[in-house]
Amino acid sequence: MNSDESKLPHLTQVSRITLKDQVYRQLREALMSGRFKPGQKLTIRGLSEALGASQMPVREALHRLSAENAFKETKTGRIRIRSMNTATLREIRDARVALEGLLLERAARRLNDEDMTEIRQAYDDLQTAANAGDTQRYLRTNFAFHRRIYQAADAELTMAAVENFWLHMGPCFALVAPDSQHLERSMLAHSRILEALYEHDEAAARAAVTEDIMEAAASLETLLKQLNFPDRKRSAQ
Amino acid sequence: MNSDESKLPHLTQVSRITLKDQVYRQLREALMSGRFKPGQKLTIRGLSEALGASQMPVREALHRLSAENAFKETKTGRIRIRSMNTATLREIRDARVALEGLLLERAARRLNDEDMTEIRQAYDDLQTAANAGDTQRYLRTNFAFHRRIYQAADAELTMAAVENFWLHMGPCFALVAPDSQHLERSMLAHSRILEALYEHDEAAARAAVTEDIMEAAASLETLLKQLNFPDRKRSAQ
DNA sequence: GAATTTATTTTGTGATCACATATCTTTTAT
DNA sequence: ATAAAAGATATGTGATCACAAAATAAATTC
Numbered sequence: 214m215n216s217d218e219s220k221l222p223h224l225t226q227v228s229r230i231t232l233k234d235q236v237y238r239q240l241r242e243a244l245m246s247g248r249f250k251p252g253q254k255l256t257i258r259g260l261s262e263a264l265g266a267s268q269m270p271v272r273e274a275l276h277r278l279s280a281e282n283a284f285k286e287t288k289t290g291r292i293r294i295r296s297m298n299t300a301t302l303r304e305i306r307d308a309r310v311a312l313e314g315l316l317l318e319r320a321a322r323r324l325n326d327e328d329m330t331e332i333r334q335a336y337d338d339l340q341t342a343a344n345a346g347d348t349q350r351y352l353r354t355n356f357a358f359h360r361r362i363y364q365a366a367d368a369e370l371t372m373a374a375v376e377n378f379w380l381h382m383g384p385c386f387a388l389v390a391p392d393s394q395h396l397e398r399s400m401l402a403h404s405r406i407l408e409a410l411y412e413h414d415e416a417a418a419r420a421a422v423t424e425d426i427m428e429a430a431a432s433l434e435t436l437l438k439q440l441n442f443p444d445r446k447r448s449a450q
Numbered sequence: 451m452n453s454d455e456s457k458l459p460h461l462t463q464v465s466r467i468t469l470k471d472q473v474y475r476q477l478r479e480a481l482m483s484g485r486f487k488p489g490q491k492l493t494i495r496g497l498s499e500a501l502g503a504s505q506m507p508v509r510e511a512l513h514r515l516s517a518e519n520a521f522k523e524t525k526t527g528r529i530r531i532r533s534m535n536t537a538t539l540r541e542i543r544d545a546r547v548a549l550e551g552l553l554l555e556r557a558a559r560r561l562n563d564e565d566m567t568e569i570r571q572a573y574d575d576l577q578t579a580a581n582a583g584d585t586q587r588y589l590r591t592n593f594a595f596h597r598r599i600y601q602a603a604d605a606e607l608t609m610a611a612v613e614n615f616w617l618h619m620g621p622c623f624a625l626v627a628p629d630s631q632h633l634e635r636s637m638l639a640h641s642r643i644l645e646a647l648y649e650h651d652e653a654a655a656r657a658a659v660t661e662d663i664m665e666a667a668a669s670l671e672t673l674l675k676q677l678n679f680p681d682r683k684r685s686a687q
Numbered sequence: 688g689a690a691t692t693t694a695t696t697t698t699g700t701g702a703t704c705a706c707a708t709a710t711c712t713t714t715t716a717t
Numbered sequence: 718a719t720a721a722a723a724g725a726t727a728t729g730t731g732a733t734c735a736c737a738a739a740a741t742a743a744a745t746t747c
Contacts, residue, residue, distance in 0.1 A: 231700065233526075256728065267699045272729085276510060282610055289709055290468075290729055301607070307459035308608045311548040362466065370538070371545045373519055374611045381607065468730065493698065506731045509699085526739060527699055 230386035233277075239264070240274055241323075243282055244294075244380060246352055247387025251296035255284070265428040283380045290413035297385050299434060305378050312375050313359075313426060319366035321410050321418040329411065335361045336407050343400055348390045355386075359405065362410070376415040385433050395432040402428060469507035474514055476501070479522040481531075481617060482522055483589050484624025488533035492521070520617045534622050536671060542615050543667035549612050550596075550663060551656040556603035558647055565602040566648065572598045572642050580637055585627045592623075595640065599647065621668050625677075632669040639665060 240260075243249060261271040275292060278284060284292045322334070335358040342351040356379065363372050379386075389395050402425035409417035477497075480486060498508040504685050512529060515521060521529045561569070572595040579588040593616065616623075626632050639662035646654035 232702075258728070267702050268701090268729095273513060273700090276513060277517040280514040282607060287709095291709085304605045304607060307552055308549060308605075308611065311552050312545060315544055315548050358663065368541045368545075369520060370541060370615070374549075376615065377611065378607070470730075495698070502733050505699095506733090510730090524739095528739085 230234060232266050233273040236264060236266060236270050236274035237277055238261075240278060241336065241380065242282075244278070245383035245386070246349055247384040249294045249384065251294050251384060253294045255292045255294070258286070278380075280379060281377050283377075294384070297381075297433075297437060299437060301381070302385070302430060302434055302437065304440060305381055306426060309375065309378055309426045310423050312371055312378075313363075313422050316363045316366040316368060316371060316375065317406070317409075317418040317422045318415040319368055320362050321413050321415045322369060323360065324362075324410060324413075326364040328361075332361050332365070333407065339403065340400065346391075346393075348387070350395070351390050352386060354391075355399075357372050360408070382433075385437075386429070388436055389429065389432045392432060392436075393430070398428050398432075399425060452674075463634060469503050470510040471505050471516075473497075473501060473503060475512035477511055477515060478520075478617070481515070481622035482593065482623070483586055484621040486531045486621065488531050488532045488621060491495065492529045497583050515617075518614050519618060520614075531621070532618060533671075534618075536674060538618070539622070539667060539671055542618055543663060546612065546663045549608055550614075550659050552602075553600045553603040553605060553608060553612065554646075554659045555652040555656040556605055556641070557599050558650050558652045559645060560604060561599075561602040561650075564595060565598075569595070569598050569602070569647065570644065575639065576640065579623055580633050583628075583630075585624070588627050588633070589623060592627075592636075594601070599643070619670075622674075623671055626666065626669045627674075629669060632666070635665050635669075636662060 237394055244437070249255075257272050257275060257277065260275070261268045264271065275284075279286060279292060280366045283295070285295045293389075320327050320328075335354065339354040342354045360372075363375065366372070401419055405421035405424065406418060409421050494505050494509050494512060497512070498505045501508065512521075516523055516529060520532070522532045523529055545639075555563075559608045561592065572591065576588070576591040576595045597609075600612065603609070639658055642658035642661065643655060646652075647657050
């Protein structure tokens, strides 16, 4: 097959991931970990310069995220990071309860031993991150924990819809993550999820994830109000 | 303002809609009315030639629809029309019941007189199309009817998620629409929705839309089985 | 003759340029 | 000094080209 390549030196494989995918993942990650300011506007040229890529891949990544409703788009096609408000927060909360409740039921019904082992592993990672107080890592492992559970539900399209909602909440999640009270209540809900899954108890699983989502939404709403009226008096810049 | 333009001849306004949007809408419409064959593969160059546009707008439209999960993508980025199976059908059914149930409750709670009038109008259009037996028109007015109701729910993001699911079902919807039995049962559900909305009865509204969705899914599943095993014996090409 | 290899074509990705218009800055007039 | 207008800049859209890799067709070998 190879005529004369046996004496080649050791070479590391080059990246086969397309540029647009790299850009997409990086932007998505940045969004979900809250590294963009709400309202901040993104431009193709600006990002392509910052990323060292040409405009083409950035353009595609932005449009994809746009299609996933990750941005607010002006009539002229300009892109801004979304800012959260109470009404949207509640809308997302209700939709998440509906969809993720469904997924938890399915997962409880279908999961096998391998799923359970890996979910437990993800839970342990999450616990570790929570104890360490590492916000960034807590966010990542939290998404991974939920994602692993929903993977057992084997419902690709529903999962995609849920991830879209996460993408909206991303910047917000990052805000509450450092709150130790929230963390505590959240981890309690997570342990309930784990237990319900172990027992294959669909109703309990749905109840537990509902608790998790409602708690997060409540914490966020409190925080949102604080941000909009910071300190009552001193807010008059 | 204008120095000397009063004597210009009458000119019709040019289209201010971007090409990519035109392509996007056209493809979306074609998908939802089932004008593509399941499994059919689409190419950028092929479509751009067929549409008389350059590759750029087609590329963007395809990627957007792809991000909305309208297509099945191969590892190498090639795009095929999705084909439906029972498992996916049921998954979508359950997600739709969850989300559209939510939307119907919200609509029943919030809708005002203007909403009600327009919804009733949409219902009448739908009834007319059903009586006429015009499949294409029935599909369009059916989407319009549901869309108008959900508009009253004022839940933009949830609505977007629902439309994504419709996009998957599109080709299938087109298959059951000609079935008169399905049409009859569907219109019954629609009248129940209308009544529930008029009474602002959230529970009844949810129940009615659930009935509509479940009925459609059941009809589709029957049809799907017939398509996969056509005539039992003669299927051996 | 079937399987493997080689050549050809097709196709998505990425780069670059032109262009129209939205957005920002400066100027001008009242 | 404020508002309207003119100019300059920034930015998304669309077109075209080059390229690598995949898909397909043709040829060759055993």
